[in-house]
Amino acid sequence: MEEDRPVQVIKHTIPYDILNDVLTRFIILVPEAAKQNLIRICFQIELAHWFYLDFYVANDERCRPCSMYEFSAHVFQHIPSLKSEIPRLHDILQEWKEYKQSVPTYGAIILSEDLTHVLLVQSYWAKASWGFPKGKVNEDEDPAHCAIREVLEETGFDISPYLNPDEYLESVVNDQLVRLYLIKNIPRSTEFKPRTRCEIKACNWFAVTDLPNNKKDSTPRVKIGVNASAFFMVLPFTKRLKLICNGAYFPRRYRQKSSSLSETELNASKHKSRSTPKVENDETLRQSAKKRERKHSKRQLVFNETTDNNASCPIVQDLPATTIEDFPAPTSWLNFKFNKMAILDCL
Template identity: 40%
Template sequence: MMSGLHRCSSAPLKNGLPPQELLDDLCSRFVLNVPKEDQQSFERILFLVEYAHWFYEDNTVEKNPSLKSFSLKEFTSLMFNSCEVLKPYVPHIDDIFKDFKSYKVRVPVTGAIILDQTYERCILVKGWKGTSWSFPRGKKSKDEEDHACAVREVLEETGFDVSGLLSKEEYIEVIFGQQRVRLYIIAGVTDDTAFAPLTKKEISEIAWQRLNDLQPASDDVISHSVTGLKLYMVAPFLKSLKSWISKHAPPVASKSDSSHRGFSVWKAKNSSLGSSSTSVDNQHTKPISDPHVAETGPSPVDETGPGKSFRNFSFNTGSIIQAMESAFSS
């Protein structure tokens, strides 16, 4: 098998498209060289393609800016058209991608609501693109427990390890359509705690936000706070969070109002929004380079939805691997 992207020395094609050698390597690393159970459905395959996309954007493009950056859908089309085992399914790629998007919104999500010592502020993160804020959270991986997913996702998005503070019984859960979102309450974190994401191009800012500032602008406009923050994924948790706080005395009494205003604790230097630097730049990579790890896609969910006729399939990679090995050993 090919050992890594360092073997791909070919210059990128015109218009910044990656060379075939690079695409072959990505296909080998992220699609072919995985356990067979992860090749049994297009949902699993698309998760692997998504990991290849992250690796390409976070590593390859960053090291070679002449290469073109792609959306996930564009990159998926590129991989299907370039990878021999996926080429037969190119005519169905629109249905496959639509099915994948539908599948993703049904995968359970977990994360954490991190409160300061007065229970008056919480940590929110802002995505790399757009202006919406949310609690740090993410989708569960295959066979992953809820609390383990929360610890992993919070660590990736904030650099803060909540494993020693998390109680499996202290959480708030909300159902969004077909998706379950569970957020564990992590209370009593000091406001001088260092935060910085361990992933690239996913989080553009981390901030302590005052809970009073997160109140909906009105009963009719619950997606925005009184201060104008976009809170689509925050507002549904606030009522239950207030109820929890009313039953638990904070370890530190409230101070003056001015000393507990919200403030940013980390901001990316070079986000797509052009935000200025206020802290350490994001220098770490999402840990996806090894497709053998447990994070190879979430557990199977409801077997219905668009593209279901493509849900069960397998392909023989033996001949492809043998041909690739022969080509690189000659």
């Protein structure tokens, strides 16, 4: 067993009356069963920490800002039932941070009327970075409700009238699921006022074309004087966002969703589908070819992989006889003699 790390001695700097008030609000009244779970206690300490920064540091000259570790040390030293855990404080906070990363995050991508600009928020503490308004879901909270709550807290804007629960982008960032609902046609004249203090410093509109496609993209530095690294939380969504703003149809299958199946179950499912191919006769294959030919007579949106010199993403054009899923079937296709065994070998 590893020995406990030595704990850095924290000089007591929070006035006792203020510490008592904050702990009464967020920890003392927590059910006894929950107090046995140190991870749950850390979440309550985080809420108490933000409350202390929001309502006391800015209004009471006796208080000064402190880190999460410093505040936690005060809490563990102040509550009798937690004093015995002080030698493990580093490890407890590390376990809490790892667990915290596994909690899904929900928010919104707020777009202007003409889909040319997107709203980003700047953290009060991480002043060099910009991201979408979002936050972690509470226990038993619906994803859409979480997004509405977090956006309202961070921007002061209620997205509930504009939110479609089926329109969103997802990505896994640092092992954490992030879902952002698409909120369109919001006037750029809208006034945004964060409801939390000492958390969100600014809310600004950014041109979608100025956002970087990757961490080495120099576009934002050249156009707005900001390095691409400042948008590291935006990067997982940039390319898909630009496609949407350029009018591309965005199919459901392109959302990066997490599967509820385990890796073993997924592999078993794939193996099963490959080991039991569907055998079709020549007539069935000819009918399929005819259906595809009729389908290609319609005009549909297509992703054109060639780009011009000024384009920051693939161009979307309205062309006949081509879709993202299939290629046009020539008339001579029907004259082919299909080799069923060769087709099955490819499955």
